[in-house]
């Protein structure tokens with residue numbers, strides 16, 4: 001049983017049937033729509049108290065038709081961690097990190113792909129394909145393996161080594177492509193007819209948004225249904241930012257929120273690939289493809305996002321903004337966060353912290369408002385980017401000199 005009523009084109013509102021396989025409409029993404037009025041009448045928020053502490057606990061706002069079909073690796077609710085020391089460094093007295101690095105496969109990509117693979121299986125699909133520059137390939141491969149579906153993964157040849165290895169480790173047919181993620185996508189299109197595969201690329205099917213939406217539902221529940229003043233989110237394809245904004249709208253409509261104030265959404269990118277920031281600054285609703293995209297934050301290396309207008313709409317409706325950080329800056333902030341809080345902060349999230357620093361400086365973030373930053377992946381997956389040269393030590397050691405040395 002589900003409360004889904006239909007799919008809706010995000011670009012022109014066209015209604016489509018949710019029980020048939022749908023991808024995009026007019027080459028733009030689809031929303032999953034629910035009977036929110038019925039949910040408001042029939043479902044009491046307190047029912048959640050009796051449910052499993054996982055992303056699947058919000059079943060009325062989920063597109064899954066039969067709970068028995070859920071493909072899961074144990075997606076626990078991710079912790080919302082108060083960060084006093086890092087907050088002090090940034091000038092924020094109420095800083096929280098929602099730590100998604102603890103999810104299966106070490107990134108929040110598991111939320112979207114667990115949902116997409118679940119729905120793919122419910123719809124009778126058996127062969128999945130994805131272009132990826134980072135964590136999505138491993139997550140898709142893992143859930144496909146779990147579901148017994150065939151997984152094909154195409155990635156740029158400079159994709160981080162861990163991401164290459166994990167796709168293969170989870171049994172996918174993984175290939176390297178000389179080019180960028182968009183070249184991988186173009187290559188996949190040439191195989192469509194022969195392979196008959198289903199493309200689970202970012203926003204090219206409607207269900208990854210619904211999986212990532214659970215970040216926003218969890219955040220609301222963990223904050224006693226009062227949302228923070230601001231959310232900083234590392235934005236590549238934008239699924240998470242779009243999903244959370246959708247979640248907040250749905251929660252407001254069904255009357256579960258304690259306050260009508262919704263957070264300002266900040267889309268954070270890397271200076272080497274900042275198409276959303278460029279469009280935001282120009283006041284445009286659609287982004288143009290970012291030339292020569294380069295950044296160590298591989299999850300942000302998305303030069304052209306098919307959901308650009310959905311990201312920009314959410315950012316503007318919420319009263320937030322889009323801003324970018326340099327690679328050097330984002331790596332420094334990721335390392336600082338790790339050292340101050342013991343959290344495995346990924347380079348992508350380093351961009352959010354660098355942006356937070358700037359936003360505090362020009363008064364866009366209030367030092368006393370609650371601010372939530374999403375740590376979307378585990379630092380351990382970025383060995384090349386976070387590599388350090390440790391000093392060597394050998395006998396005899398001058399211990400007192402060593403003790404005096406600062407950090």
Ligand SMILES: *Cc1c(COP(=O)(O)O)cnc(C)c1O
Nearest residue numbers: 236237238239240299348376377
């Ligand atoms: C994919 C990814 C992102 C970007 O996520 P979107 O929701 O597609 O914008 C950010 N951080 C990490 C670690 C990622 O893997």
